[in-house]
Amino acid sequence: MNRFIYNVFLHTIAAPIMAAYYLPRIALGGKYRRSLGGKLGRLPADFDQDRLRDLRIWFHAVSVGEVTALTPLVKAVKELIPQASIVVSTGTETGQARARESILEADGFLYLPLDFPGFVNRVVKTVRPDLFVLMETELWPNLIHRLKVSGARIALANGRISDRSFPRYKKLKPLFAQTLAHIDLFMMSSDADEQRIAEMGAPRDRITVTGNTKFDAALGRIPSQADVQVRRMFDLDDSVRVLVAGSTHPGEHEIVLDAFTALSAKYPDLILIVVPRHVEKAPLIQSAMKSRRMSPALLRSAVDSGERRGDRRVIIVDRIGELFQIYSVASVVFVGGSLVPRGGQNIVEPAAWGKMVLFGPSMEDFREAREILKRVGAGIEITGAKDLTARVDDILSDPEGYGKSAQTGRREIFKHVGSSRKNAEYLSKLVNTT
Numbered sequence: 001m002n003r004f005i006y007n008v009f010l011h012t013i014a015a016p017i018m019a020a021y022y023l024p025r026i027a028l029g030g031k032y033r034r035s036l037g038g039k040l041g042r043l044p045a046d047f048d049q050d051r052l053r054d055l056r057i058w059f060h061a062v063s064v065g066e067v068t069a070l071t072p073l074v075k076a077v078k079e080l081i082p083q084a085s086i087v088v089s090t091g092t093e094t095g096q097a098r099a100r101e102s103i104l105e106a107d108g109f110l111y112l113p114l115d116f117p118g119f120v121n122r123v124v125k126t127v128r129p130d131l132f133v134l135m136e137t138e139l140w141p142n143l144i145h146r147l148k149v150s151g152a153r154i155a156l157a158n159g160r161i162s163d164r165s166f167p168r169y170k171k172l173k174p175l176f177a178q179t180l181a182h183i184d185l186f187m188m189s190s191d192a193d194e195q196r197i198a199e200m201g202a203p204r205d206r207i208t209v210t211g212n213t214k215f216d217a218a219l220g221r222i223p224s225q226a227d228v229q230v231r232r233m234f235d236l237d238d239s240v241r242v243l244v245a246g247s248t249h250p251g252e253h254e255i256v257l258d259a260f261t262a263l264s265a266k267y268p269d270l271i272l273i274v275v276p277r278h279v280e281k282a283p284l285i286q287s288a289m290k291s292r293r294m295s296p297a298l299l300r301s302a303v304d305s306g307e308r309r310g311d312r313r314v315i316i317v318d319r320i321g322e323l324f325q326i327y328s329v330a331s332v333v334f335v336g337g338s339l340v341p342r343g344g345q346n347i348v349e350p351a352a353w354g355k356m357v358l359f360g361p362s363m364e365d366f367r368e369a370r371e372i373l374k375r376v377g378a379g380i381e382i383t384g385a386k387d388l389t390a391r392v393d394d395i396l397s398d399p400e401g402y403g404k405s406a407q408t409g410r411r412e413i414f415k416h417v418g419s420s421r422k423n424a425e426y427l428s429k430l431v432n433t434t
Helices: 003-029 033-039 064-080 093-102 117-127 141-150 165-171 173-180 191-199 213-219 226-234 253-264 279-291 300-305 323-329 348-352 364-375 385-397 399-414 419-432
Strands: 056-061 085-090 108-111 131-135 153-159 185-188 207-209 242-248 271-276 297-299 311-316 332-335 357-359 379-381
Touching (some): 003 033, 003 141, 003 173, 033 108, 056 064, 064 085, 064 093, 064 213, 064 419, 085 093, 117 141, 131 419, 141 153, 153 191, 165 173, 185 191, 185 419, 191 207, 213 399, 213 419, 242 253, 242 348, 253 271, 253 279, 253 311, 253 385, 271 279, 271 323, 279 297, 297 300, 323 348, 332 385, 348 364, 357 385, 364 399, 385 399
Parallel strands (some): 056 131, 085 108, 242 271, 242 332, 271 311, 332 357, 357 379
């Protein structure tokens, strides 16, 4: 398989499928409308190429999670290479919003174009990066080929090959080996990721393990007085116990609600704050509550509007960008994407606050953090609603004992800070060899 066959597949099979998926959603719901032009190779109106200096570094992060990991890396790179202009692209609208809010060092933002030669060539020709940095694993053959032809150096940062994607990548090794040969440096998150990228065809002499910048991201942005602000926002007393269910997916909302209902009999003052991974899923949680004859929840958006309708015992956060601060008020945390096969969501963030963290068995995307927290007793793996209920009960019954374990977990997480600086140093050397 080569890039020619890949492009035949793109134009004859993938393009009609994407059109059938995206067009109805754009027309009927307005979703993807803001990013459509960017996906087709158009730059945003506020992208001013004239303000870019001669040395240009283009970073790409798919969505919110990757942007979070990218933020401390860009800061570290800017400190080492202050003369560089920084361009940041994302794949999603939520990621774009987070990037514009958090990456203050950037000189321009854009959406990554779909991997069709015409779209890709137009953007690469305009941005003209000296260095292109992919976060985690975004292997786009046409984009990477065009960047290499343009003379750019290419690096992979926070490299991670998930359990789910690895078998697929291995099957497509002839295509990806060709693409990987264009990448100058692979900075992988762990030894396991190093081995996997090598098995996919990456040249071993270009691979190094530098850790995960998500540790830096969590520990470098702990705001002061966050707990006071969150409690004031939701009118929560200091003594109230709070179960935070963060980044939950469909299939987990129901489990969390059932566990909360069971726990409420023993802990009538317990508050549940649910933060779905995708805020547009909030109505699904409301529907699940209605089917269980629970009182309507208080929506975060209602707090903004001043209406404050709903029972404050269950709060649904239908706003992006607030989960990290909300973890500050938790008595115990459940992190989603883990009781359904999604690979898990970020357990480093609640651990950074010194919270006990519960999660399901699907934690492939955070293997290292999972093992660290489990080893010191600050993270507990659960299997379902009954297990979630029992473990939360244990933690609420012994806050002092579990609090010590959670603080140990926080200290262990702190030991893994520094990946951003390591990555930045490697990127600085790569730029200096151009």
